[in-house]
Amino acid sequence: MSLKWVLAGWIISLAVSSEGHAQSEIPRYAQFEIQGKEVVWKNSYPIVGSADSVRHLVVQMLKSKFFTFNVIRNEVGYNGELRHYKVDCRKYGRTYFNTPRMYYEGEWTGKFTVEVFQGSYRVTVYALYYERMEKTTGYYRTERPVKGRYFDAVTTKDNSSFRKGELANLTLMGTSLQDDFDVKNTTTIR
Numbered sequence: 001m002s003l004k005w006v007l008a009g010w011i012i013s014l015a016v017s018s019e020g021h022a023q024s025e026i027p028r029y030a031q032f033e034i035q036g037k038e039v040v041w042k043n044s045y046p047i048v049g050s051a052d053s054v055r056h057l058v059v060q061m062l063k064s065k066f067f068t069f070n071v072i073r074n075e076v077g078y079n080g081e082l083r084h085y086k087v088d089c090r091k092y093g094r095t096y097f098n099t100p101r102m103y104y105e106g107e108w109t110g111k112f113t114v115e116v117f118q119g120s121y122r123v124t125v126y127a128l129y130y131e132r133m134e135k136t137t138g139y140y141r142t143e144r145p146v147k148g149r150y151f152d153a154v155t156t157k158d159n160s161s162f163r164k165g166e167l168a169n170l171t172l173m174g175t176s177l178q179d180d181f182d183v184k185n186t187t188t189i190r
Helices: 002-024 051-064 150-154 164-180
Strands: 032-035 038-046 068-073 077-085 107-117 120-135 143-149
Touching: 032 164, 038 150, 038 164, 051 068, 051 077, 051 107, 051 120, 077 120, 120 150, 143 150, 150 164
Parallel strands: none
Antiparallel strands: 032 038, 038 120, 068 077, 077 107, 107 120, 120 143
């Protein structure tokens, strides 16, 4: 009976030590990845067609989005800037009370690249910054802008992994970006 208890204790200690190690380092989550001092989101979209037909659909998608600016064509695809990007939290079942204001009311800026291939395209979003209005306390009750890097908001103090409390919000942001850069959700512009 003592051998049974020793084995049970050894198995439990092994499980606890491996669980603790697995949860402490989260360098990748929901298409987000930490690269240096930046949080990068990447997603590939399969689509039937040649590189030229995929390029045409990508151009239509980029033209139809109100948040894409300064789009420049290069040899692989397109580069551009995100401005005034907003996450539609209600679309994904989030409310004002269970979502940080950074996501619910914030506007996002950043940069993106779209690489076009035969049968697919890949979107990479990086250099994300948020801006939201915060109410100040005092007699006049004014609002002031709060700005910051997404990297600082979602990573731990040593900048090596994502915060556990931000994983649900990373999923929200990733799903929103995934839906907004999909050519299937694009209205045709002539």
